[in-house]
Amino acid sequence: MTTKPRLRVGRVLLPGVLAVGLFGLMALIVLNTSFGGSQGFPESIAITSELGYAMFQLDELQSTAGSIPNTESFLAAFFLIAVVLDAALDGAIVLAKREEGGKPVVALPSQRDDAEPARSATGRETVADGGSDSTESVTTTGSDADSATDSTAAGNGNDDNDGDGNTGGDA
């Protein structure tokens, strides 16, 4: 069974009609305005290289014979945009950072987490692909940072006990 798009009526109908009406009004104004012919660019000029020269303020490289007049240089704007993009990258990283218990959660930790020996000490293997182990139910809520350290201590205690038990079992 296929579903076809339906026109939603109700609360969103009035803003939608407003947007369509705005297009109608603007189209009416534009179609009744005489713009005249376009000036266009000269045939002998490479537009792309001229764009590059204008962007990096390379005025002496711009073609002079039959050139495109009144093209401004945009070096300051280029650096401003570079700074804005850098700030946006930092902002996106800050927004996407996830913290649990006051410590940021990273996808590929460079150091072993303190909680990891506790898990392996209890006999459960660390899942290599980053998925959660099906045999344990670790609830990572924000308030269990203290309990995580407690379980670490408990896990270390269990580590000795398990090791003794295993060696005893082997002997």
Add this chain to the structure above:
Amino acid sequence: MAVEVQYYVLLSMALFSIGLFGILTRRNALLFLMSVELMLNAANINLIAFAFYHGNLTGQVFALFTMALAAAEVAIGLGILLVLYRNFRDVDVTVPTTMRW
């Protein structure tokens, strides 16, 4: 033969109106981002069309800068969307009301 400039303006107005329609009627934050992109691209079409109309390259260079600004806006927007989903388990823009008014 070059297309007359009024058809470029009509195209950009249609794109702008589609973006405005999306912003006014949708509640999904992803569709909001897409609609804002449509409106920014409408501005780009106007800039490039009038650069050709005046025989001047300033509009084309400025359109490049607008694209970079759109990329920055999308980066921040997707970050906000991540936080929105993390806090509310939803990307409906009408759900978070604590910063309203």
